[in-house]
Structure formats: C-alpha cells, structure tokens
Amino acid sequence: MQPTIKIGVSSCLLGEKVRFDGGHKHDRYITGTxxxxxxxxxxxxxxxxxxxxxxxxxxxxxLADNPRLVTNKTGIDHTERMQTWVEKRLDALDRENLYGFIFKKDSPSSGLHRVRxxxxxxxxxxxxxGIFAAAFTRRFPRIPVEEEGRLHDPGLRENFIERIFALRRWREALDEKRSLGGLVAFHTREKLLLMAHSQKHYRQMGRLVATGKTMAAARLYDDYETSLMEALHLKATVSKHTNVLMHILGYFKKQLSGDEKQEVLSVIDNYRSGHLPLIVPVTLLNHFVRKYRQPYLSDQTYLxxxxxxxxxxxHV
Structure with missing residues (x-):
C-alpha cells in the first residue's frame, strides 16, 4: 500500500541495543506483522x-505533571539535557509526517501511561x-500514540491501527481535493465508522461540514481533523458495532430473501453475544454489498x- 506510512517507535522495540543495560526489547509483532x-x-x-x-x-x-529525570544511584539530574534535545527532535519529527508513534512502556523518557x-x-x-512521550503528545495531539504492551490487547490494538489508517485517508483526501465537496465526500465515506465510535461526534462533524461555507478553509479542516481523531479515539463497543451492523442491514430491505435476512440477524446476534468476532458479520455483509451492488455501502470505510x-x- 502506497505511500509509505511512517510510524515513530522507541528504538529498543526494533531490536536496537540502546537500553541502559546495553540490551533491547525487540517486539516481533511490531517488526514482523x-x-x-x-x-x-x-x-x-x-x-x-x-x-x-x-x-x-x-x-x-x-511532581507527576512536571517531573525531573534523575539517575537512580548518583542522583544526577538530566532533565535540562533531555528537554533541550526533545525540542530539537520534535522539530525533526514534525518534518517526518508521522501517522503514529509506539512508545516503550514504563520508560522515564518514553512511557506513555502509568510511569512510576x-x-x-x-x-x-x-x-x-515519560518526558519525551509527554512532549510528543503535547506537540502532536492528533497523531495516534500507544505503548507496545497495550498492543497485546485486541481492542486497543485495533483502535490504534484503525486511527492510523483513518489519519492516512484524511491526509490523502486533503492532498487530493481540498474543497468543501471533498470534505463532504470524505465525511460520507466515514459515516458508519464514526457512528461505531461516537454518534455524538458524527452529528457534530455533520453540522461542521454543513456550515463549512461560512468558515475559513484552514479553520474548517483543522476543526474537522480534531473531531475526527477525538471520535475515533473513543472505544467502539460491541453495542455500537451491533447498531452499525443493523443499520447496514437496513439498506437491504428490498433485496435480501427471508433466509438471507435471518442468516445476517443470527450472525449479528451471535456477535453481540460474544460467540463470534466482528469479522464474521462484517464479512457476510460485505458479501451482500458485492452481490447486490450496493454503491453507498461499497464506499463505506467501516467495512x-x-x-x-x-x-x-x-479478535474483537
């Protein structure tokens, strides 16, 4: 898939021997999959x-909101050294056009959550x-971030990677057609995905698009991107997915046979009950989208x- 999606990552997770003890924390899911x-x-x-x-x-x-970075035994304070480097490194990363960042958990520089x-x-x-992780998230609040340890949780993993690909689609849409019509088309394609995360955000974003003509273009795109990434950061629950799946089923009222409709309802109910993963009802609905040539649904990124x-x- 082109163009390349650049992701920042803590070097030790790639197998680089840069840790304090000369070791690494190679994560094969990150480097392999x-x-x-x-x-x-x-x-x-x-x-x-x-x-x-x-x-x-x-x-x-x-203090947790403004800590010092100090060596364990000798008590040497490296805070200023780290902060000076951080500002320069963030400037360089800004030029990389990153779509996400994977941090090393528990690190005093790179830990994202619950660092001691x-x-x-x-x-x-x-x-x-961590000092660097905190500065990165302040500088780039819309870029998806996660820790490698949390990527072992199927729900958190899916949410993180989904946000990366959504940000990619958004940036590509801006590059292709930066116009109100282009924004409307993007919002239409993302409708069901947004609904699976937050119907509130989806409605707010719809109102934003509807009043787009009255706003400066830069402000419109900036506000929309903020809402997009905020919405997708919210958890897409089984209940929300079930509502979206039923919404999709409604597009086939006049096309599905009685047996086909019952099959879809049974699969959705089994997903809702935890007996099937999300991929099963989504695959079945994708089949009917192709079979009955449903153009609106075929453009929905949710599928x-x-x-x-x-x-x-x-696994979700």
Whole structure:
C-alpha cells in the first residue's frame, strides 16, 4: 500500500541495543506483522541526547505533571539535557509526517501511561508520563500514540491501527481535493465508522461540514481533523458495532430473501453475544454489498478500515 506510512517507535522495540543495560526489547509483532505496512522512524531519547550505553538507570522524581529525570544511584539530574534535545527532535519529527508513534512502556523518557514517579512520600506513584512521550503528545495531539504492551490487547490494538489508517485517508483526501465537496465526500465515506465510535461526534462533524461555507478553509479542516481523531479515539463497543451492523442491514430491505435476512440477524446476534468476532458479520455483509451492488455501502470505510492481513477484527 502506497505511500509509505511512517510510524515513530522507541528504538529498543526494533531490536536496537540502546537500553541502559546495553540490551533491547525487540517486539516481533511490531517488526514482523506491522512492519509489512509501516516504515519506522526509531527514537531513543537517552542515547540521542548524549547518554552512553550502558548507562546508569534513571527515574522520574517529583511532581507527576512536571517531573525531573534523575539517575537512580548518583542522583544526577538530566532533565535540562533531555528537554533541550526533545525540542530539537520534535522539530525533526514534525518534518517526518508521522501517522503514529509506539512508545516503550514504563520508560522515564518514553512511557506513555502509568510511569512510576518517585518522591519522599512513600512508594512511587504510577501517575507519570515519560518526558519525551509527554512532549510528543503535547506537540502532536492528533497523531495516534500507544505503548507496545497495550498492543497485546485486541481492542486497543485495533483502535490504534484503525486511527492510523483513518489519519492516512484524511491526509490523502486533503492532498487530493481540498474543497468543501471533498470534505463532504470524505465525511460520507466515514459515516458508519464514526457512528461505531461516537454518534455524538458524527452529528457534530455533520453540522461542521454543513456550515463549512461560512468558515475559513484552514479553520474548517483543522476543526474537522480534531473531531475526527477525538471520535475515533473513543472505544467502539460491541453495542455500537451491533447498531452499525443493523443499520447496514437496513439498506437491504428490498433485496435480501427471508433466509438471507435471518442468516445476517443470527450472525449479528451471535456477535453481540460474544460467540463470534466482528469479522464474521462484517464479512457476510460485505458479501451482500458485492452481490447486490450496493454503491453507498461499497464506499463505506467501516467495512474495511484497515488491511485484512492484519486480522484485527478477528479478535474483537
């Protein structure tokens, strides 16, 4: 699939021996399965800011929202060194046109969630975020981010990768036709996918598109992108998916035979009950889209929001 989708990633997850002990944390799902679709931009804050390999382990100290980066034993404070490097590295990453970033969990520089923050008041609190990860998410709030550990959760994995491909479609749509008509077409194609995440956002975005003529183009696209990524970040639950599947079924009122309709209803109910993964009803509905040549549904990204080879909907 072209063009290449660039994803930032903590270098150690690619097998690079850059950790404090000279080791790595090679993640074969990232380099193997995802590596077929993504081109990686590796980042190791500690080595890139000038710290050696091996090096003394570090930790976050102080306040969770503004911690210091301090070595464990000698107490050397590397906060300013790291922050100076971060600003320059973020400028460079801005030019990479990234579609996502996979961070190393628990890292004092790259951990995204629940990083330990130490203080003189009892045990460490899992309330922090690595210094680089925090700066990245502030600078690029719309770029999908995740930790490698959380990618083992099927729902979180599917959501993260779905957002990456949605951002890709959005950027391609802007490159192809930056017009109100192009925005309407994009919003129409994404309707069912948005409904699976947030009907509230879908309606808000519809109103935004409808009033697009009254807005400056830059503001319109900026607001729409913000809402798009906020909506898709929300969890697509079984209940939401079931509603969308039933909505799709409604397009075949005059075409499906009684047996075909009953087959679809049975499969959707088995999905709702947890007996079948999402891929089963989606595959069946895709079959009827092709069979009955339903042009509106054939354009809906919900029915294939990411490559089938990733098998993301086989487990949700």
């Amino acid at each position: 995802l590596g077929k679709f993504f081109t990686y931009v590796p980042v190791c804050p500690e080595t890139e800011c000038g710290l050696g390999i091996p090096r003394e382990a570090m930790r976050l100290v102080g 923050v130490y203080s003189d008041k009892g045990p460490p609190a899992r309330t922090g975020r 294939q929001p990411h490559p089938l080879e990733l098998a993301l909907r086989n």
